[in-house]
Amino acid sequence: MIAACSIAGSDSGGGAGIQADLKTFTAIGVWGLTVVTAVTAQNTREVRGSWMLPAEAVAAQIAAVCDDFSIGAFKTGMLGTREIVRTVAERLPEGIPLVVDPVMISTSGHRLLDEAAVLDLARFLIPRADVVTPNIPEAEALTGMAILSLDDMAEAGRRIIDLGAAAVVVKGGHGAGDGVTDMLVDAAGTVRLSGRRYPYAVHGSGCCFAAALAAYLARGMPLREAFASARSFVDGAIAAAAGESGSLRIVNPGGTSFAGEHGR
Incomplete structure (x- = not known):
């Protein structure tokens, strides 16, 4: 079976991080592997605490x-410290698609990446990425x-490519207006995909998107597809969350659904 691996933190609320990634991998039809970098105490409203694993445990x-x-693909999320950033950059095998979701601050404002680690992320991990998926504040x-x-x-996408990434998707959820536009920037130019903005907050949608991107790359899709x-x-x-108090529902083509108490 095709496998994809998430390197990220654990979300006790099940709405983001490792848990959201595994649900997404399953819905898309790939076997989910995990490398846990941190344990967090959180729910849909707040992160109450986080505890990083030692870099040797990640390795x-x-x-x-x-x-x-x-x-078939790796996806990184919450890495937390510069030691973990460097360990991941050093230990990942070459030649396998890598999606880097540069998780820095939670939706509720809790810092998930040390300030010192941001420079190491740009210096050591982004140059290895096939695609980086920052939201606007992260970009x-x-x-x-x-x-x-x-x-x-x-x-911003071009500047991140200048750091060494092969491609960048700048997610537009933090932008203004009634719609949301995500933009792919690569060597061939840009691709814009727009949609409606839903009138409720979302916890974990960025994780879900990056995990889905990794899953499709693991299945052999070209990046733009x-x-x-x-x-x-x-x-x-x-869209399926509407009318369900903002609960995000991940559904695979066969109809199996995974409902979590998190929304967008």
Whole structure:
């Protein structure tokens, strides 16, 4: 079976992180592997605490899954410290698609990546990425520029490519307006995908999108096709949440659903 591996933190509420990634992998039809970087105490409203694993524990998990599984893609989320960032960059095997979701601050405002680790993320891990998936605040932190327009999103994507990434998806959920536009920037130019903005908050949608992107890449899709499929997948999950108090519902093509108490 095709496998994809999430390297991220555990969300006790099940709405983001490792738990959301596993649900997404299953819905798309890939076997989910995990490398846990942190344990968090959180729910849909707040992160109450987080505890990082030692870097050697992260390295051991990477070695274990790589020794026994044929992995089609890796996805990173919450890495927390510069030691873990460097360990992941050093221990990931070459030649396997890598999606880097540069998780820095939770929706509720809890810092999930040390400030010192941001530079190491840009220096060591982003150059290994096939695609980086920052939201607007994360793209601003990585580039040092304000993002106020679609042109700014494109410029931020180009600047992150200058750091060494092969491609970037700047997620537009934090932008203004009634719609949401996500933008893929790669060597061939840009692709914009737009949709409606739903009138409720979301916990875990960024994790879900990056995991879906990794799953489709693991299944052999070209990046632009995987981008469109991942965007459609997340839009469907968000749309299904309407009328359910903002509960995000992940549904696979066969109809099996995974309902979590998290929304967008």
